[in-house]
Amino acid sequence: MLGACAVAGEDLARDGASMQEALEGMRDTWRQAADGDPSYDAVSTLVTAWSETTLGYLHQLSCDDPLTGLASQAHLRSRISELYRVADASGHALVVVALPLGDDPSDEAGDHFTRAMRIARAGELARTVFPRDETIARLGVHRVGILCRRDERLGRRVRVLATLLEGSPEDIPVRLWIEGLPGTDHFAGSLLDELARG
Numbered sequence: 001m002l003g004a005c006a007v008a009g010e011d012l013a014r015d016g017a018s019m020q021e022a023l024e025g026m027r028d029t030w031r032q033a034a035d036g037d038p039s040y041d042a043v044s045t046l047v048t049a050w051s052e053t054t055l056g057y058l059h060q061l062s063c064d065d066p067l068t069g070l071a072s073q074a075h076l077r078s079r080i081s082e083l084y085r086v087a088d089a090s091g092h093a094l095v096v097v098a099l100p101l102g103d104d105p106s107d108e109a110g111d112h113f114t115r116a117m118r119i120a121r122a123g124e125l126a127r128t129v130f131p132r133d134e135t136i137a138r139l140g141v142h143r144v145g146i147l148c149r150r151d152e153r154l155g156r157r158v159r160v161l162a163t164l165l166e167g168s169p170e171d172i173p174v175r176l177w178i179e180g181l182p183g184t185d186h187f188a189g190s191l192l193d194e195l196a197r198g
Contacts, residue, residue, distance in 0.1 A: 002045045005026070005038075005042045005046045005049070006049040007049070008022075008025075008046060008049075009022060009048070009050035009053065010049045010053045012025070012050060013049070013051075013053035013057070014053060014112060015112075016196055017050075018197075019047070022047075023043070023046070023047075026038055063075040065116075067116035067120070068117075068123060068138050069120060069123070070119070070123040070136055070138045070144065071137035071138070073137055073138060073140075073192060073196055075137060076135055076137035076139070076145055076192065077188075079135045079147055080092075080181065080185070080189075080192070081188075083147075084185040084188065089188070090150075091150055092147060092149055092150055092181055093148060093149075093150040093154060093179065093180055093181065094178070094179040094191075094195075095130075095145070095146040095157075095158055095161070095176065096144070096145055096176065096178075096179055097122050097143060097144040097174055097176055098142060098143050098174060098175040098176070098177075098198065099122060099142045099174055100173055100174070115141055115142070119141075119144060122165060122174070123136050123138070123144050125161065125164045126146050126161055128164065129157050129160050129161045130161075134147060134148040134149075139192065139195050140196035142198070143196070143198055145195065150178075150180075154178065158176055161176060162174070179191065179195070
């Protein structure tokens, strides 16, 4: 049982779940399966695995997500902070590509590779529409964020990207939208966190 708790902790951390989400999920599962709260040893195992996986991720942070080749969320956050420092945030927007949650057979627990490849494909198509200095990053498990200039061509570019995504071999329905950057850098960070959890 403790081995399963460790695997769950690692998987939840890799998927970007918060500690609170991991503990609530464990409690709910335990109550359904065992009619009670999880033991201290089970909670400790889950928390330790989650913490070690998260710490390992933080130690390996770079500008690129290793599975997808897209910019990391940390890099996107840094680029947005730069815009606020030079007072240019209002001239930029974040285009969000959201792949569906849970309707793909590959969304089984542990299938990180298939999900990462779907994100990588969406990012590759985004790069064909946004080929210049835009930052294209992975946001959580099922989203791609594109930091770009807010100009008269943005709406047209988003429509072209939607067409490309609709015609992709995976034939996966996606949602796209343009997210304005908030008034402060702090709120921009909160927005990215919320989008990544989405």
